[in-house]
Amino acid sequence: GAGVSQSPSNKVTEKGKDVELRCDPISGHTALYWYRQSLGQGLEFLIYFQGNSAPDKSGLPSDRFSAERTGGSVSTLTIQRTQQEDSAVYLCASSLTLFGADTQYFGPGTRLTVL
């Protein structure tokens, strides 16, 4: 079946602009995660959605970052007033449930470059 998809695959933007990154999780997966992979910080957790529960935003690095998940499926990560340190690969993952060691399936990522 289809895996996690993300768009765009690459995004180049100017400092100060807003960007939106999209994630389509695997159909039927109730949990959705955003991570960031950067050279200096490795892989960092950003935000997590589970069903209709309030998201876990504990990993968001600043209030310029926000995310939403519509209808329990597609998610959008928005970065406002982008800074050069936001340059990274943004990864989305989904899992069937929250519990136990459910496998997280990752998308190919969106490479964001802030000039």
Add this chain to the structure above:
Amino acid sequence: GDSVTQMEGPVTLSEEAFLTINCTYTATGYPSLFWYVQYPGEGLQLLLKATKADDKGSNKGFEATYRKETTSFHLEKGSVQVSDSAVYFCALKLTGANNLFFGTGTRLTVIP
């Protein structure tokens, strides 16, 4: 805090050599442990996992044993192939937590 420490790379091996990538963790409670692999140009894929002490995860000839006494989850393969060239990430997930904690990744290059 909770963390994963991984052997720093890069690691370069000849084909058919034995591979070990060390991973140790610090966690409150009893985490589940994972190895993820990222092949060139591709996304992260789960390689193997173990959910409790003494469990052994295995896949594609790779193995890792959950050692609670040494808080380790070292990845091993008896005979690597060129196609194993990738970046390998060790990760943990605490019971009741939402997210994975990842190590910094180890780049493996296998030469013919």
